[in-house]
Amino acid sequence: MKAIVLHNQSLFDISIRYTGTIENAFKIAVANGLSPTDELEPGAQLIIPSDVEINNDVVNYFAGKGIQPATGFNYIESEITPELEGISYWILNKNFIVQ
Numbered sequence: 001m002k003a004i005v006l007h008n009q010s011l012f013d014i015s016i017r018y019t020g021t022i023e024n025a026f027k028i029a030v031a032n033g034l035s036p037t038d039e040l041e042p043g044a045q046l047i048i049p050s051d052v053e054i055n056n057d058v059v060n061y062f063a064g065k066g067i068q069p070a071t072g073f074n075y076i077e078s079e080i081t082p083e084l085e086g087i088s089y090w091i092l093n094k095n096f097i098v099q
Contacts (some may be wrong), residue, residue, distance in 0.1 A: 001048040005040040008072035011037070017062050017069055018048050020055025027052050039072065 003018050011034065015025035027038045031049045040046075062069070 001050070003048055004045045005042055005044045005046060006068055006070055007042045008041075008070040009040055009068075010072045011038070011040065011046075013071055014040075014046060016046075016058065018059065019052050020058030021053065024048075024052045034051075057062040 002010055002017065003014050004015065009023040011029050012022050015022055019028075025036050027049050028034075028046060029038075031047045034040075061067075
C-alpha cells in the first residue's frame with residue numbers, strides 16, 4: 001500500500017491514518033529510509049509495509065469521517081514567532097540599550 005503525504009503530515013499522522021496505530025510509524029520510517037521525526041515533503045509517496053498490523057476500527061473511523069491528520073507544526077508557517085533572547089540576538093541600541 002502507498003500513502004501520499006499531505007501538507008504538515010508526519011510519519012505518525014500517516015501511521016495512524018493508514019494503519020490505525022502510531023507504533024507502525026517506525027516500520028514505515030524504515031521501509032522508506034526515513035527517521036520517525038523527519039519532515040515529510042507534501043506530495044511524496046510513502047510505502048506502507050505489508051507486514052504491519054492494522055487496527056481497522058481506527059482506520060475506518062478516519063476514513064468514514066474524512067479525517068486526514070496533519071499535526072506537523074512549523075514556526076515559519078505560523079503567526080507565532082518566538083522572541084529570540086540572549087547576547088547572540090541582541091542588537092546594540094535597538095533591543096540592548098546601553099545607558
